Amino acid sequence: MSLPADDGAAEKSSNNNDFTVTPWEVEGEVDYGRLIEKFGTQPITQELLQKVKSMTGEIHPMLKLGYFFSHRDFDWVLDKKEKGENFYLYTGRGPSGMVHMGHLMPWMFTKYLQDKFDAKLLFQLTDDEKFLYGQDRTREETRRYTYENILDIIAIGFDPKKTRIIVDTKHIEHLYPIATEIAKRITFSTAKAVFGFTNSTNIGMIGFPPIQAAPCFLPSIIEGKNTPVLIPAAIDQDPYWRMTRDVADRMGYYKPAQVHSKFLPGLGMMGKMSSSRPETAIFTTDEPEVVEKKVSSAFTGGQPTVALQRQLGANALGCPVFWYLRYFFDTEKQSDERMLKCKSGNLLCGECKADLAKGAKPFVVEFKKRREKAKDVVAKFMYDEKPIEP
Amino acid sequence: MSLPADDGAAEKSSNNNDFTVTPWEVEGEVDYGRLIEKFGTQPITQELLQKVKSMTGEIHPMLKLGYFFSHRDFDWVLDKKEKGENFYLYTGRGPSGMVHMGHLMPWMFTKYLQDKFDAKLLFQLTDDEKFLYGQDRTREETRRYTYENILDIIAIGFDPKKTRIIVDTKHIEHLYPIATEIAKRITFSTAKAVFGFTNSTNIGMIGFPPIQAAPCFLPSIIEGKNTPVLIPAAIDQDPYWRMTRDVADRMGYYKPAQVHSKFLPGLGMMGKMSSSRPETAIFTTDEPEVVEKKVSSAFTGGQPTVALQRQLGANALGCPVFWYLRYFFDTEKQSDERMLKCKSGNLLCGECKADLAKGAKPFVVEFKKRREKAKDVVAKFMYDEKPIEP
Known part of the structure; x- marks a missing residue:
């Protein structure tokens, strides 16, 4: 049985407008159907699921059951693969605390994609962002969580030959040249509209989005040719990819494709499971x-x-x-x-x-x-x- | 003879308000006396010159003749030196073109300070900034100018044992952790006021100032103790140091000291000599x-x-x-x-x-x-x- 894309949350409060989804805040009961409209993404259709089945022989439960519910160009990435162009997977984690079961789900799905499509994976830890965002957060704290989170990522079982973990402050030299190319093409106006920055946002946060966008183009540099990238991640990260897709063409790269998951609710209420509770x-x-x-x-x-x-x-x-x-x-x-x-x-x-x-x-x-x-x-x-x- | 601080330019147009000095633009005939007031720096006094003389036995012509005309905490750095605390020198160059004689003057003075005070020097090339600022500037262009400019810097005769050149995109891993510490403490409001950023400024430029500020604190990290830094540079770079000084205390570092030069005029008119003419x-x-x-x-x-x-x-x-x-x-x-x-x-x-x-x-x-x-x-x-x- 396939559940409706707007699941329990929507059923409980179908007239409730009271939810917020940004890369830094998920509050309230999320209406995923409305989020697709708001973010301008595509729903995952039966046709797309059948396409996946034709290539892998099956449909992963997280796709079939609607945990991954939305996408941008997932079908295009599959077309490319059929024509012999391999894609990279790219996903990430902001090391602001220890990892809980909610974090594992997109990673488990990412491993599944890696196995089924024999795909290389870049896994980014945005320790810089978490340090910049948390007013009282120390570098020591993000450093420690970075290490602990890496153990969780490896424990998922990714292929060590096909997986590379990027820690922003450790590997910045590989990201920075691409990030400046991206940053040059994004005005403060645009960033303000996409991320909700204000006059009191610190300039580190304003300068950060290109660092998260950079791994979208790194595969093309590594491989020496334009290379498709598929990002499995929770939908709250979509603003980054919207921004990245806008500049990709102008930089001569493919637009990165995404497949978006819902949030696994916490045990206390529906909503995103939170390390802070x-x-x-x-x-x-x-x-x-x-x-x-x-x-x-x-x-x-x-x-x-x-x-x-x-x-x-x-x-x-x-x-x-x-x-x-x-x-x-x-x-x-x-x-x-x-x-x-x-x-x-x-x-x-x-x-x-x-x-x-x-x-x-x-x-x-x-x-x-x-x-x-x-x-x-x-x-x-x-x-x-x-x-x-x- | 010591010439007045407000030299030919002021004499020619003492009622002329028509000059602009920012890190990216120097236009019109600069009134250096008014610049001291506007930027809130200190004039170089006879007392300070005598202090220099008591330590080095002489007064360099560029100080005596008013080419270096303004400072922040230059006296404090000299006091520290007298008490046995060595200072680092730090200066830089934005590689947007070939080097002309106007660029050489502060570098020649910096070499003189290195020799007289036996000081270590960090010399930064902001290739990232120049790439981000020039709408049509390519990375290849800044890469080439970076190399050419490095030859000029070395030709000045700095001590190879005491001098290290930092190229932002090459050595970003050494700057980035400090830069995020700085960036976290500066809101967009502040950066807007100091640098004149607008809604159409690209987010790379907005995120850049902490990268130029980072070498102010690098000596303390290299030496493992709080280390004074003196920056000899043209006064158009002062906004960076004003910003850096504001956060230094909160980060547990000394405020960086500066000694500010005028611009060497071009041969065409008074004003800053320009590679673009x-x-x-x-x-x-x-x-x-x-x-x-x-x-x-x-x-x-x-x-x-x-x-x-x-x-x-x-x-x-x-x-x-x-x-x-x-x-x-x-x-x-x-x-x-x-x-x-x-x-x-x-x-x-x-x-x-x-x-x-x-x-x-x-x-x-x-x-x-x-x-x-x-x-x-x-x-x-x-x-x-x-x-x-x-």
Whole structure:
């Protein structure tokens, strides 16, 4: 079953205009259908899904179930691939805290794309941006999170031969020449309109977007020929790519293509899972007991009493526990059954929470082991193949 | 004789408000006295000159004759030196064209300071800025000028053991971490007020000033302790240091000190000698015949006819030929005599032009030889001691 693109959030508040999506802030219950209109992106159609299936033999659950729901030129990248032009993948992470399960989803999908399309991947850590944005954030803090986040990225299982991690402050010499080419073509007016900069924005933040745009053109430089790039990332990063696409032509490069994901909600409410509300996020470094506790305190789509739930049914699409199970641990069939049972009042929230805990506890135990192993191979993944300090 | 700080330009047009001085534009006849007020810098006093003399045994002609006419904390740097704290020198060049004699003057003074105070020097080439500023300027163009300008810098005779050249796009990894620390502390409002940015300024230019500020704090990082820095440079660069001084305290560094020079006029009129009017500038790569021709076509402070000149005298202080001779080839005594003879009508412009050609022709011949020798030692001077492509 394919769920509507405007999922639980929209169902709960279809007339609610009260949401904000920028690269630095996601607030409120996001209406993804409206976001497609607002950002001017394309919805992922059945035709596109069939195209993917014709090339890979299958449709990844995150595409089929609508977690990746929007794109720009994803079809074009696939056409290019069919004609023998390989594409690079490019995605990133702002190291402002530890990694939680919400972060892993686009990365897991990126690894899937890497495997299926035999694609090289650039993975950027924007430690400069996170330092510039957080008024009280120290360089030491972003340095530490950068290292910790790299362990999570490697633990995803990317191919070390085909993956290079770029840390902005470490590898700036590779980005800066391209970034100045981009920056020269973007006026303050444009940047203000795209990113919402004001007079009180610091000039580091104003100068930053070209640094995030630069890896879109790096593959063409590495390969010595114009090279398509596909960016799997949450939709809040779209302003960067809108800006980048505007200058690509003038610089003689292909426009970077994107496939946009929704945000995985936190356990506390629908919305983007946030590191700044740690009690509502399952971190990859959480102990199993902590995971158990967070899951048992989770917000659900349930009714106030068992009797009411049996009578009225509950709101699966507005329940973060449902979505965690759907994207991480249930098969599609299990998830569809769960939704029907939930809606009809034949499933209580305690049961779903127990299922989630049963999946999430071994998940973090296993992931922590992979993070430990990652420590030995960090240098292999770095852009310059030099180690990075813990 | 020490000339008044507001020299020929002011004498010629003391009520003329029509001059502009920014890092990217110097237009009109500059009133240096008013510039001191406008920029809030300090005039170089007799007391300061005596302080210099007490430490070096002499007063360099460029200080004595008012070519360096303004400062911030130059006295403080000298106090620090007396107490055993060595200072770094830092100056720079925007590689937007070939080097002419006007550029050499602050560099010659910088070399003098290096020798007298046994000071280490950082010399920055802002190739990124020049690329970002010139709408039609290509990276290839700034790359080529960067190399050519480096030959001129080395030809000045700086101590290779104590001098490091920084090319922004080549050595950005050393500047970027400091630059983001600076950028975080400067809002767009502030940058707009200091540099005159507008909505149509590109975001590269807006993000650039912290890159020029970064070498002010690099010595403290290199030396592992707070280290005074003295910047000898033309006064049009002052906005950068005003901005840098504002953030230095908050970053735990000394405020960088400056000593500001006037602009050497072009041969065509009083004002800054400009590479964009090549017929009025003597380039270090000009052939002697070309120098001869440029000098013979020079604008002077003379009268329309010989008879009038004999009768009324001429305007030495408003004559570029006089200033070239004064700063490059005359002794102080010769120059003072020349001025008196000129003012009293006992000297014709042709005589001064002949003297200038006599000085300048062997000067460029000798300088070109030094530039050739410089080619063999470029790597020695580079910040990372790696060669740079011609």
